[in-house]
Each structure stands twice: as structure tokens, then as C-alpha cells.
Amino acid sequence: MIRTLAITKELKRLHNVPLEQLSDSNIDWYWVDFDAPTEQEATMLEQYFHFHPLAIEDCFHFLQRSKLDYYEGYSFFVLHALNQKTLDSEELDLFVGENYIVTFHFKHLKGVETVWQQLISNEPLWDKGPKHVAYMLIDTLVDEYFPSLYQIEDGLNQIASNEHHQSIRTLIGEVFTIRGELLKLRRTIIPMRDLLYRILNSERLNIVKDQKSYFTDVYDHLLKLTEIVESNRDMTSDMRDNYLSLNSNRMNAIMTTLTIISSIFIPLTFISGVYGMNFEHMPELQWRYGYFVILGLMAAVAIGMLRWFKRKGWFNIYK
Numbered sequence: 001m002i003r004t005l006a007i008t009k010e011l012k013r014l015h016n017v018p019l020e021q022l023s024d025s026n027i028d029w030y031w032v033d034f035d036a037p038t039e040q041e042a043t044m045l046e047q048y049f050h051f052h053p054l055a056i057e058d059c060f061h062f063l064q065r066s067k068l069d070y071y072e073g074y075s076f077f078v079l080h081a082l083n084q085k086t087l088d089s090e091e092l093d094l095f096v097g098e099n100y101i102v103t104f105h106f107k108h109l110k111g112v113e114t115v116w117q118q119l120i121s122n123e124p125l126w127d128k129g130p131k132h133v134a135y136m137l138i139d140t141l142v143d144e145y146f147p148s149l150y151q152i153e154d155g156l157n158q159i160a161s162n163e164h165h166q167s168i169r170t171l172i173g174e175v176f177t178i179r180g181e182l183l184k185l186r187r188t189i190i191p192m193r194d195l196l197y198r199i200l201n202s203e204r205l206n207i208v209k210d211q212k213s214y215f216t217d218v219y220d221h222l223l224k225l226t227e228i229v230e231s232n233r234d235m236t237s238d239m240r241d242n243y244l245s246l247n248s249n250r251m252n253a254i255m256t257t258l259t260i261i262s263s264i265f266i267p268l269t270f271i272s273g274v275y276g277m278n279f280e281h282m283p284e285l286q287w288r289y290g291y292f293v294i295l296g297l298m299a300a301v302a303i304g305m306l307r308w309f310k311r312k313g314w315f316n317i318y319k
Contacts, residue, residue: 002041005119006030007126015120019048022100029130031119033112034104042104049102051095052076059093059104066191070204073097077134077195080188081109081141084148087184092141094134101130103137111140135214138196142221145189149228152181156235172243179236186229193222256314264305268298 006014009028022030034041045056055076058064069076077094092109095102103112115136119125125132159174196219199205200212275284275294284290309315 001035002037002044003033003035004030005116011126013120013126019044029099031133032100032102033116036106036108045104055095062091064091066195068195068198068202075205079138079141080192081111082144082148082188087148087181089188094137096130096134099130101133111137111144114140131211135211139218142192142218145185145225149185149225152178153232156232159239172240175236175239175243179233182229182233182236189222189225189229193219193226196222260309260314264302267301271298
């Protein structure tokens with residue numbers, strides 16, 4: 001679908017203007033949105049607008065890194081929206097000229113629809129121009145990053161408190177899941193942050209002071225998002241290390257228990273093995289109290305070894 005929005009020099013809004021009429025001298029600036037276009041509609045990027053082949057190629061190569069390219073008469077932006085369910089990036093391409101802005105995206109994006117409706121209903125925005133619309137789009141996309149990140153933070157707080165008394169294995173699984181989600185967000189946020197830095201320091205983009213303050217505000221939001229992502233990644237690393245350490249301590253306690261049991265039974269097995277040999281002339285075999293003495297000796301050996309282990313501190317691991 002291709003939809004158009006044009007603003008006349010008398011600051012009147014024209015909706016769904018045919019592409020052929022966008023060059024009318026009465027039109028001050030316009031916005032053309034390629035919303036999930038068909039193959040035939042996508043060809044208009046070249047046939048009508050005559051954009052550079054490299055820029056058009058980037059539109060069709062999915063998940064390009066967020067970037068800014070300069071071409072004669074316009075600037076080309078690659079932005080990333082965020083799928084709230086999967087946290088995957090969804091590409092939004094912008095062509096921004098002096099009197100137009102063209103957006104291209106293969107999936108319907110909530111952020112683009114939000115800005116479109118704001119522009120239709122808010123008359124004071126009509127004289128702002130294409131660069132302000134570009135700011136609104138970037139700002140809306142960045143604002144959509146916050147809910148997902150705050151939801152991840154809430155999940156981390158629940159894991160830290162362990163209110164549901166889940167097992168360590170379950171908690172570690174949740175921690176690794178959250179680390180994967182943070183990695184997805186990081187792959188989206190960091191390139192967007194670098195893009196905003198380039199926009200703010202670009203001399204070819206000709207951003208006036210008022211507009212630059214808007215983009216600076218978006219850049220501050222991205223810096224905050226980056227800090228939150230990194231702090232949460234550090235938190236998941238600490239949780240992972242703590243749970244692995246706790247699991248290792250439990251394993252050490254189990255191994256210590258088995259070692260104590262094995263160590264006690266080694267001399268007992270030796271004694272029983274000696275007296276289990278089928279020799280006829282063993283001195284103690286004919287002794288009336290030999291069986292009870294040997295049992296007492298084995299009990300004394302076991303008790304003595306337990307006391308010796310306790311004195312050496314082997315049981316401190318259970319405290």
C-alpha cells in the first residue's frame with residue numbers, strides 16, 4: 001500500500017494525493033509511505049523518485065545496520081523498530097529531502113502509524129517539515145524500546161527475589177533466556193545510538209538548532225537505554241555466577257558425603273575381606289568371641305574415622 005500526505009503552502013492538508021500531483025507548485029512538502037508494498041509498488045522508488053540504486057538495494061536487503069547515507073538532494077536513513085513480542089528488529093527506511101520524506105517498510109509498523117495519525121490530527125505540525133517528521137519517527141521508535149526493557153527488568157527482579165521458590169535449574173534457565181533477550185535489544189539499541197550520534201555531528205545534514213535539540217533528546221534516551229541494557233546484562237552475569245557457585249557448593253557437599261562414606265568403608269571392607277578368606281588354619285576362626293570382637297573393631301574403626309574427619313573440618317561444608 002502506498003499512501004500520501006501533502007501539506008500546501010497555505011498549510012492545508014491533502015490526504016491520499018496521487019504521486020503525479022505531488023510536484024504541484026502549491027504543495028510545500030509531502031510524505032509518501034510505502035506500507036508493506038507489493039513488488040509493483042516498490043518499483044516506484046526507482047521509476048518515480050529515481051533514488052540511488054544502492055539506497056534501493058538497502059531497502060530490499062533485510063536487517064541492515066542502522067545507518068545514514070548522503071545522496072544528491074536527499075539523505076537516506078536505515079532505522080530499526082522493535083517487535084514487542086519477539087524483540088526482533090524490523091527495518092524502516094527513510095528518504096529525507098528538502099520538501100519530502102519517503103518511508104519504506106515491508107511490515108506494518110505501529111510507530112509509523114502513530115506518527116501518521118499525529119500528523120493528520122495536529123495542525124501545528126504541518127509547518128515543521130520533513131526533518132521534523134523524521135525526528136518524530138525516530139523518537140517514536142526509540143520510545144517503543146522502553147516497555148520491553150522495563151518488562152525484562154521486572155523479570156530480573158522476580159528472579160532475584162525468587163518469590164515462587166523455583167528450583168535453581170529453572171532460575172538459571174530463565175536467566176539465560178533474559179540474557180538472550182537483552183542481546184537482541186542490544187543489537188538494536190547500540191546501532192541506533194551510533195546513528196543518532198552521527199546525525200548530531202553531521203555537517204551535511206543541516207539540522208537547525210531547534211531540531212538538533214530534539215535529536216539530542218532522542219540520543220539521551222538511547223544512552224539511557226544502553227546503560228539499562230548493560231546494567232541488566234551485568235546483573236544476569238552475577239546471577240548466573242551466583243547460581244553456578246551455589247550449584248557447585250551443593251555438588252561439593254554431595255561429593256564430600258560420598259567420600260566420607262567411601263573412606264569409612266575402605267578399612268571395613270579390608271577387614272571383612274581378610275576374614276572372608278577360606279583358609280582352614282586362621283587363628284581367630286575357632287575363637288568363641290571372635291565374631292563379636294571383629295564387629296566391635298569395625299565399629300570402633302568407623303567411629304574413630306568419623307571423629308577424625310570431624311576434627312579435620314570435613315563436616316564444615318554442611319554449615
